[in-house]
Amino acid sequence: MSEVSQQNSLPVEPNDSMQEYYQLQQELLVTTVILTGIIFVFVWYFYSLSIALNYLLGACTGVVYLKVLARNVGQFGREKSQIGKSQLVIFVGLIIVATQWKQLQVLPIFLGFLTYKGTLIVYMLRTLMPSNSR
Amino acid sequence: MVDPTVASASVLAAALSIGLASVGPGIGQGNASGQAVEGIARQPEAEGKIRGTLLLTLAFMESLTIYGLVIALVLLFANPFIG
Numbered sequence: 001m002s003e004v005s006q007q008n009s010l011p012v013e014p015n016d017s018m019q020e021y022y023q024l025q026q027e028l029l030v031t032t033v034i035l036t037g038i039i040f041v042f043v044w045y046f047y048s049l050s051i052a053l054n055y056l057l058g059a060c061t062g063v064v065y066l067k068v069l070a071r072n073v074g075q076f077g078r079e080k081s082q083i084g085k086s087q088l089v090i091f092v093g094l095i096i097v098a099t100q101w102k103q104l105q106v107l108p109i110f111l112g113f114l115t116y117k118g119t120l121i122v123y124m125l126r127t128l129m130p131s132n133s134r
Numbered sequence: 135m136v137d138p139t140v141a142s143a144s145v146l147a148a149a150l151s152i153g154l155a156s157v158g159p160g161i162g163q164g165n166a167s168g169q170a171v172e173g174i175a176r177q178p179e180a181e182g183k184i185r186g187t188l189l190l191t192l193a194f195m196e197s198l199t200i201y202g203l204v205i206a207l208v209l210l211f212a213n214p215f216i217g
Contacts (some may be wrong), residue, residue: 066193073189077171083163083192090201092207101212104157106212110204117197120190124212 018074032119039115043108049084051108054098058112061094066116074087140215150208155202159195166191 036059066089076083078129091113098104170188170200208214 017179017182018185019183021189022182024182024186029154052160057147069193069196070189073185073192074187076167076188083167087200088196088203092203095204095207095213097203099207106204113200114197120193130182 010030023073025067025074026052028066028070028116028119028123029063031122032116033058035119035122036060036063036112036115039112040133053103054105054108055112057104058094059115060112061090061109062113065090065113066119066128136216144209144213144215148209151202151209151216155199155205159198162195163192164193 036056040052040056040059043055065087068090071085072080072084094109094113096105098106098109135157153172172186177184
């Protein structure tokens with residue numbers, strides 16, 4: 001009888017609780033893509049297509065960066081004993097290409113890359129809303 | 135002609151910017167990761183929530199390193215002080 005009650009009180013499987021993490025990861029990526037699309041149109045309208053494309057390049061790299069960071073955090077403690085720095089390599093490569101290639105501009109690319117941070121701020125503000133029960 | 139003083143000062147500034155920008159976030163990330171692992175060990179049922187919070191925290195902290203990295207890379211590859 002006690003064994004049965006012990007089995008019933010076993011903690012939830014890690015995979016079940018990880019669903020929440022994967023959901024957050026997906027939500028952040030989708031929000032970043034939506035935010036990128038909106039800002040891309042604004043930059044195209046107020047500046048030029050060239051600057052908007054530079055912005056888009058940075059924002060796409062930001063999405064990849066966020067995905068790699070999320071994958072590293074997901075693997076941390078399971079497959080890896082420390083959080084890797086591979087996501088920074090993506091950013092370093094982007095900035096080096098931006099500084100070496102004459103058609104690219106560093107500032108729009110860098111600001112585009114920071115779109116992911118805007119997403120994080122939007123997410124944090126949404127969780128602070130009193131109507132949000134999370 | 136590149137002024138050697140400006141060039142050497144730029145390299146020094148690049149080294150300092152990335153070095154100093156890595157110290158604070160490095161300590162913070164180490165602390166956050168350690169506490170997260172401890173939390174997961176104590177409460178495995180809250181693993182998803184803890185990892186989610188860790189992801190947000192690391193993303194915020196790592197952007198500080200990225201600021202220093204940008205300054206260092208611009209000074210090395212697109213230095214505005216060298217004509």
